[in-house]
Amino acid sequence: MKINMDKWAGDIIEDDEVKNLPILFFPCLPLIDKGVIEVVNDAQSHFANMKAVIAKFPKMIGAMTGMDLTSEAETFGCAVSFLDTEAPHISDEIVFDRATAESLQVPSLQAGRGPVFVKAAELAAQSITDRPTFGGMLGPFSLAAVLMGLERTLKASIRDKQTVHILLEKCTEYGQAYAQAFKEAGANGVLIAEPTAGLLAPNQCDEFSSKYVKQIVEAVQDEEFFVVLHNCGNVKKLVNSMVSTGAKGYHFGNAVKMTDIIPQIPEDYLVFGNIDPARVLKEGTAEVIKRATKDLLAEMKPYRHFVLSSGCDLPPEIPIANLQSFFEALEEFNNKELGR
Amino acid sequence: MSQDEILAKLKKSIAETDTDLAAEAAREAVAAGMEPMVAVNEGLSQGMKIIGDLFDEGEMFVPQLLIAAEAFETAMGILFANMSDEEKSKASQGKILIHTVQGDIHDIGKNIVKTMLSAAGFEVFDLGRDVPVEEVVQKAKEFKVDIIAGSALMTTTMPSQRDIIAVLKEEGIREQFKCMFGGAPVSLEWIAKIGADAYSETASGAVEQAKALMAEIRRG
Numbered sequence: 001m002k003i004n005m006d007k008w009a010g011d012i013i014e015d016d017e018v019k020n021l022p023i024l025f026f027p028c029l030p031l032i033d034k035g036v037i038e039v040v041n042d043a044q045s046h047f048a049n050m051k052a053v054i055a056k057f058p059k060m061i062g063a064m065t066g067m068d069l070t071s072e073a074e075t076f077g078c079a080v081s082f083l084d085t086e087a088p089h090i091s092d093e094i095v096f097d098r099a100t101a102e103s104l105q106v107p108s109l110q111a112g113r114g115p116v117f118v119k120a121a122e123l124a125a126q127s128i129t130d131r132p133t134f135g136g137m138l139g140p141f142s143l144a145a146v147l148m149g150l151e152r153t154l155k156a157s158i159r160d161k162q163t164v165h166i167l168l169e170k171c172t173e174y175g176q177a178y179a180q181a182f183k184e185a186g187a188n189g190v191l192i193a194e195p196t197a198g199l200l201a202p203n204q205c206d207e208f209s210s211k212y213v214k215q216i217v218e219a220v221q222d223e224e225f226f227v228v229l230h231n232c233g234n235v236k237k238l239v240n241s242m243v244s245t246g247a248k249g250y251h252f253g254n255a256v257k258m259t260d261i262i263p264q265i266p267e268d269y270l271v272f273g274n275i276d277p278a279r280v281l282k283e284g285t286a287e288v289i290k291r292a293t294k295d296l297l298a299e300m301k302p303y304r305h306f307v308l309s310s311g312c313d314l315p316p317e318i319p320i321a322n323l324q325s326f327f328e329a330l331e332e333f334n335n336k337e338l339g340r
Numbered sequence: 341m342s343q344d345e346i347l348a349k350l351k352k353s354i355a356e357t358d359t360d361l362a363a364e365a366a367r368e369a370v371a372a373g374m375e376p377m378v379a380v381n382e383g384l385s386q387g388m389k390i391i392g393d394l395f396d397e398g399e400m401f402v403p404q405l406l407i408a409a410e411a412f413e414t415a416m417g418i419l420f421a422n423m424s425d426e427e428k429s430k431a432s433q434g435k436i437l438i439h440t441v442q443g444d445i446h447d448i449g450k451n452i453v454k455t456m457l458s459a460a461g462f463e464v465f466d467l468g469r470d471v472p473v474e475e476v477v478q479k480a481k482e483f484k485v486d487i488i489a490g491s492a493l494m495t496t497t498m499p500s501q502r503d504i505i506a507v508l509k510e511e512g513i514r515e516q517f518k519c520m521f522g523g524a525p526v527s528l529e530w531i532a533k534i535g536a537d538a539y540s541e542t543a544s545g546a547v548e549q550a551k552a553l554m555a556e557i558r559r560g
Contacts, residue, residue, distance in 0.1 A: 085496070086496040089445065091445065150446075150448055151406060151447075151451065154402055154403040155407060155410070157403050199448070200402075201400075201401040201403070204401070236398065278495045278498075278527075279529070279530075282525075315495050315496060
């Protein structure tokens with residue numbers, strides 16, 4: 001269902017009540033009694049979990065596909081390891097030098113598991129009509145680093161820039177087509193996960209990430225399709241570079257203090273973050289979760305364009321009870337602030 | 341070239357992340373008969389300190405740090421080529437086994453810590469990534485290390501750190517090793533929970549923790 005996403009964002013900014021949109025998918029699998037392997041390979045199962053997330057946590061302001069972050073690399077030709085209790089992970093590299101970067105083929109969008117996520121987003125967009133549906137995808141530099149190996153890519157970003165650019169052009173070509181597919185399927189936006197760019201110097205982030213993310217943003221973002229750029233690294237000095245992409249939303253992890261980040265972002269863009277998925281949401285007690293959440297909300301009070309979220313994708317083993325505490329903390333904060 | 345000039349060149353090669361210069365300076369140090377640990381402590385490590393400080397201050401980033409680490413390892417390989425294992429151990433600040441835990445393939449952080457530890461004079465045995473718990477314990481015994489260090493980047497692989505402690509206890513050798521863990525999801529609370537000895541959020545902090553553990557070991 002098409003939604004005016006500029007209005008959606010504007011309404012969030014205008015609303016005195018703080019909203020919540022954690023990157024939440026895998027922890028809710030017990031609700032539908034399915035494992036990771038099935039939901040990352042089957043669109044109907046994937047959609048069923050997206051629905052279950054919304055049903056369990058109706059205060060989520062959007063429906064989201066799961067953050068798999070391996071399907072793009074797998075489609076290019078990397079091997080993937082699947083376990084039923086954790087997100088898949090890539091186990092090898094396929095680009096080693098200029099020659100292998102040049103010979104790498106950009107795969108068809110119909111290949112691999114990309115169609116699973118696009119179809120799931122399509123189903124969600126058709127049946128979950130009271131809030132936007134977001135697809136998820138890996139950003140171009142992060143994908144390049146998976147294909148070429150992280151250390152090799154980072155060193156090449158200094159020693160052999162041309163090879164990195166050759167690879168990035170191919171990753172961006174695929175990424176742009178993937179984002180477009182989500183849009184054509186009816187999704188209202190896409191979360192581009194670009195964590196590896198958080199390891200770069202600001203000028204490198206401009207050159208090797210933001211320049212390419214911007215191409216994707218300019219190709220797909222409009223009034224009805226919203227791009228959220230995610231980077232959970234230490235990006236305090238990279239915010240300007242991120243904003244140069246033109247994305248209308250920015251999502252941050254717990255490696256940064258939101259008070260250092262949000263003043264750098266225009267007030268008409270949404271800013272999401274950043275409760276620690278591991279130390280707080282997984283390991284924390286209800287009291288720890290509520291205190292961390294309320295402390296963040298108190299710090300963010302001056303910033304109307306702030307949306308509460310997790311610092312990153314939430315892994316499967318996070319207890320649902322902990323997520324309930326997370327949502328309750330927001331509810332309690334809003335009730336207190338609004339005198340309810 | 342005087343010793344001071346060679347040391348300055350070694351320092352500069354790391355500070356400027358110049359692998360070729362590091363190799364050249366290391367060869368000059370060997371040709372001049374310089375003690376390897378002098379070349380490391382007063383040359384290479386001084387350059388790595390500059391890099392580490394800039395990294396901690398957010399003025400240098402991981403790609404540059406990796407190139408500096410490569411320059412450092414290149415020079416180390418030349419300086420220590422003719423040293424026996426016994427001589428290396430005797431000269432070191434301590435022996436550390438480092439790895440990325442079983443099931444985890446993320447090793448950038450581990451590699452940076454490895455270089456920082458080497459720069460600080462530790463003898464580091466790097467087992468690589470996705471290392472089975474049993475292999476960690478077996479190699480720790482084989483190399484007679486002082487410290488077992490392990491990195492986990494995922495919440496699902498953190499339990500391997502707990503498992504290492506468990507295996508050491510089962511074999512009755514827990515007291516033979518200090519255990520230091522790190523990685524994004526790791527925390528002081530986790531370290532306390534699993535009965536490990538130290539944790540650091542940063543690479544430079546890991547070096548300080550390793551030095552503190554060695555001081556504990558020497559105090560007995």
